[in-house]
Amino acid sequence: MVMAKGTFGQTLSQTLTLTNQTARDFAFEMVAEDVVIKDGKRVFVTAGETPNSIAASAVFTQKTVLVKPFSSISVDVRLTLPAETNIRAVVAMFRGTDKLPTSSGAVGMTASLGALITFNLTDNVKLKPEPVRVIPASETANMKIAQWISNSGTEPALPEGAAAVLSSSGALVGKAIFDPQRLLPGERLEFSAEYPGELPTGNYRALCSFQFEGKTQTTEAAFEIKK
């Protein structure tokens, strides 16, 4: 994952490296596709098929590569941001051109590996958090603190944060870290963190705090641990 900050018309160069840790050759073609959000989910669109496509400007230093066994290969990709574009993410990938034999030898498959490159072009970063949900620990699972967040701005964001569990007196009794996930404009993802400890019976507050692009936001929810 690459997060780039820039302006319209700017150029970004990125090196992609692929390591083959198997004993056979692999052939790939280098491809860039625009990433757009439809119905809250990511969709890859062929370069040039979206107005002001970023992927259409992709220039790879090699268009096809052959990765030898137990070796690595690096390819530079150069992307130019059009003067006006609503696209904020591109995937640059090694798209496999070999049919991989399966154990049964019946069906061949290809493999593709790539890097998601996102662009922040303005300061319009807005995240819309939904209510905090606390799922108490059970005999088979830890307590889970979760929150859905959607990106309502025009720029990608990489929220990272922590959840804190406070006692009724406000003292910190536990905390857990949310794994950072990248949110493209229009995308909605759930952030969750597990608290492995056991809480005694009582009333608590869960605080979910996130930082992204120089901003912070904290939301909280009260919950009760029953006998």
Added chain:
Amino acid sequence: MKRCWSLVLLATACCLAAQGQTPLSVAYQKTVQLPVAGATAAYSLDPNIADATATNGVVEIVGKAPGSTNIIIVTSAGAQTLAVTVPVPPPILPPGFEPPERQGTGESGTYEFRYNSDPSQITNSIEMKRTQGQSFTRLQVINANLFSASGSTSAIGFPLLAYQISRPATDITFVDKNVLNSPLTLDGFLVRGFHMRQGPWEFHGGFTSIATFQGLFLSTDREYTAGVTRVFRIDDVNSLEANAYYFQNADSQRTFASNGAVGSVVYRRKLSDKGHFLAELGMSHGFGFATRATYDDKRNHLLGNFHIQSRNFASLAVNNQHGTFADLNASRKLTERLYASLDLNQSNYNLLTLSQNTFTTSSLLNFKLNQNFSINGGGAYARFQSKIPVGPAITTVNLPAGVDYSTRHFGTGFEYQRTINIEGGGGGNDYAVNARASAGRFQLSGFYRHDVQVPTLAAIFSQVPGLQDALDRAGIVASTPEQLASLLQNTAILQLLGFTNAFVVNLAPSRNDLNAAVSWMSHSQNRRKIDLSYFDSDTELLQGHFILKTATLSYSQRLKSTNDIVGSAAMVQTTNNGVTSTHPLFSISIQHRFFTVPTLLLPGRHGIIQGHIFRDDDSSGLYNAQMPTMGGVEVRLDEDRVTRTDSSGYYAFHHVPFGVHRVEAKLQSDEPFFYTTDSPATVDMNATADFGINFAKGQIFGFLLNDAGTGINGITVELKGEKVTHRVQTGVNGKFAFTGLTPGNYSVATLADSYPPGYALQDLAAQTVEVESGKPASTEFKVKALRSIAGRVMVYDKTTLQTVPLVGAVVRLKEVSLETKTGETKTGPTGAYIFRNLAAGTYTVAIESDGKEISRSVVVSASPVSIRDVDLNAGTKEAPKP
């Protein structure tokens, strides 16, 4: 009280963090404790960078790794955010090692010829500089005819001759240097001699014999100086300096400049990147003290000087500031709409031949009513008092108020001012109107101003030809007490050095100024500009009038990319108590910039940077000789040197100095394009930098689908344009694309021959698609797939004991409406039936026999299909009764 301070501290820190200002800095592997009243918990949003805990109202933050994060502090009032930064720790290097640096390298130079007609002065100046990282070597030479106070003749001389070798720890300058050491020693004076800085030590020795005014070089008697400075660096922002200097002036200057030694201590503090502060305490024949501060951020501006020096304090004669002097210029944006400014100036000359007190102060508030209108108001106080030579004390108070209207192409303003003359007891009303407008390449502006009780310089006399006019014009232009005070301070040296007589400030009963100006500027690369202005000032003196009229025409133009020419012609007419004199003024300046310097003067290695600019329609990013090239494209080297590609797309920069350079292709095109190589590119000397250009072509993509919405694979699609014909085949999902298309209309059609059997081809038609630059166009073809269900209806004939066709039986497709009759047919003589033109889906074929329904379910696929043998058994046909 402690609790209050804690809250204030936290609130301040949180507010600053919330505004994106100054996060709390916590050093790497260090702990900061912050008392926060009521804090019950604290946690970090990135514990890898910093961690936080709260105990007994004290928040403890530990810097764990370089970076930035936020700390959430929980109090009974809620959660607050504190931004924290852990700076990168400074590298620890072995003794004698320095961190590596990669700095820019370049050569530059300028030559200027300038001629002024009055006073007649020709100036030739040349500067050459070679930079490599933080080091540079520079040669500066100025040649001019110099004027002296003793007569009207001038002599050819070199007012500036300098050769400077500067390295990070060492700086050596031969001959001339403009020395900015400290306010009480050398403060911006040109010293001819030898100059050296080595680590914390700095030495300047030589003499000065040049003064300048309004761009004129004036020759003075030699004034000698030598001194040494030692810097003691306390930390990154604080330092102390110790100065020891000696000054020796000519006998003719002893009346206002004392010889002798000066010792001083200077404290300097750097206010981050926003300003600095300086204070100096010195001792000579008496004491001196000076302080200076600057500060600038988004809302505030501050520039302040204070200087006090006893009459016999040793100094160069050109340093005329013996007495008390203070300047303050401050402004603050109080809100988004309210802006305040304050100016203060005090000069208190205390010399044997000059004793003057000047004090002016003014403050102004400006309030923006909306996007176009703003109002302002304030007050000003000014006092001028000359004891040597004796002059009247003049004290005025001004109370201005005004309104401005401004749009993008038009603006106007009106200002009213009440002026009160304290000594004379009189006063009056001042007013001024101004207007400006712009249209296309023209700009117009003008103002009219009427002032009463105006402090004015009078009776200026100079022996140097032309200096008299320059002083007259400067005196007229100084229209406010602040400007007059500044002019007095700047011109005192002329008086002390004998170029003029003493200046006296008088109060003119009234003054009317009228100004009109028009300018035109081209948008082309040669930046041609023409200015025409007229200024008329009529000052009513106690006896008669002083009238100044000037009309000025100036022209400037860039000649190619390295030469500029600026010329002006003016007619000046002065009328003093009825005596009128008119004379012309001319000036011309020719400037030439060059980007290589002679190795003989500034030694260094040189090489070449070259390359091609080529069309890279396939975005290969690599140039080869078979590719089409682009001629006439501008290429820039280090933003200084400019060339264009020849007809073969080739360019070259010769005599490029050693080091890393920035090369950039600058294509001007209405058609969208992007570079397929880096532009700008960073290359070393003797490197090749090719630039690929891909014009962002349009494309057409689309799908060929059957009536069930399924893509049809392997069909040939043909695109026809004015000059091109392309064919592609559809993919598995029926998708096809034509790329690299120039803007225009294209005809797109599928070829009937390429369809497999089973499609209705009679309605295939071409579609017209419009393509724009860089924008995709899409289209879709739909073709009907032919699908049918056929079978027979059989019945067991008890007469013949055989299964025979049932003729005329009604067969229905239950899913098709009976009203349309399309879902119903009758069997033929062989009992056969058929349903054609079916959509994809599941059907039930049914017949009725003896009141019972007999049916079969059939699945019709999306692709063309003819389903046969969907036979139905209608049961038994009774034998005819005998």
